[in-house]
Structure formats: structure tokens, C-alpha cells
Amino acid sequence: MKKSIIVSFVLPFIQWYALMILFAIAIDYFLHRFQIISVGYYFGYAGTFTILISFVYSLRKRKLIKSGSPKKLLAFHEYTAWAGSVMLLVHAGIHFNAILPWLAILMLLISVASGLTGKYLLKKASEKLKDKRQGLITTGMSKEDADRKLFLDTVSVDLMKKWRIVHLPITIILGILVLIHIITIIMFSK
Secondary structure, eight states: OOOOHIIIIIHHHHHHHHHHHHHHHHHHHHHHHTTOTTHHHHHHHHHHHHHHHHTHHHHHHTTSSOOSOHHHHHHHHHHHHHHHHHHHHHHHOOOTTOHHHHHHHHHHHHHHHHHHIIIIIIHHHHHHHHHHHHHHHHTTOOHHHHHHHTHHHHHHHHHHTTHHHHHHHHHHHHHHHHHHHHHHHHHHOO
């Protein structure tokens, strides 16, 4: 029996998301263990810069720059944004006295989740659903019966198609919160 879309694509997505969080926790643990917590402060700069660099893909996609392969720039965007997110999670740490960083981290986590949805789920899941439907029809099943059998997979793919509706506005909100955070740090630093 072939695996469902949930097993084939949703679980790997969850693994990458969890890996990002676990990696940030491991780095944070290492910094605390060796009493070099102040390094986490600089992860904010590095993470922000890394994420900003990842937007070269967005500039290419919108034809604001002409050079670079869109496919390679997309892969660059995905990996640098993921790495930058890990650094920002380490930078953020746990601060119960500051709402702005928590809001920014929440937007970061949502933005990464929506980006991973686009990368790992939508395209592959759509292709697999199409192949499964065609396979069932090829075996003699009617289109209606194949659609009924694949109902949950179809609903999953339809929900995943809405990922850009979330990704872009959340990324913009994240950018605004980061700017406010940077401005307040500059204003109130000693």
C-alpha cells in the first residue's frame, strides 16, 4: 500500500521544523554550558543578516534583479532563512519581560512554518495526489470513486495551497517587528 500524503510529506515537514527548534535549543544549551551566553547576542545580528541575504530570491522572483537561477536562489533562500531562523531563536532565548521579542519570534515561527509548507509539502503533495488519482483510474476505478478514496488527501492539498496567503503578510509583520526591536534597542541602549 502506498503511503498517504500526510505520511509522505507532512511528517518530514514536522521533522524539519522540530529540527530547527531542537538545533536552536542545542546551541543555546552549549552556550550556557560553556558560559558564553553573550555570544547569543551576536546571533541576532548574524541571523538577521542571513535572513536578509535570503531575500535575493524574492528580488529575482519579482525581476528586481536579473542574474541568478531562480531554482538555485530558491534553494539558497530556503536554507539561509532556516539557518537565520535558528540563529534568531538562539538570540531570543527566553525573556519573560519583553513582549516585542516574543511577538517577533512567534511571527518567525509562523513564517518558517509557512515557508516549509511551500517547500516540502505543496508541490510534492500535489504531484503525488495527481499520480495517485491517475493510478486509481488506470486500475479501472471511476473518477468519482477515486476522488472519494482520496478525499482526505485532496483536502490536505487544498489547505496547503493557501500557504502564500500566510507566508508573505507574516514575513512583512516579522520585518516590522524586527525593525521596531532594533529601533528600541538603539533608543534605550546605554
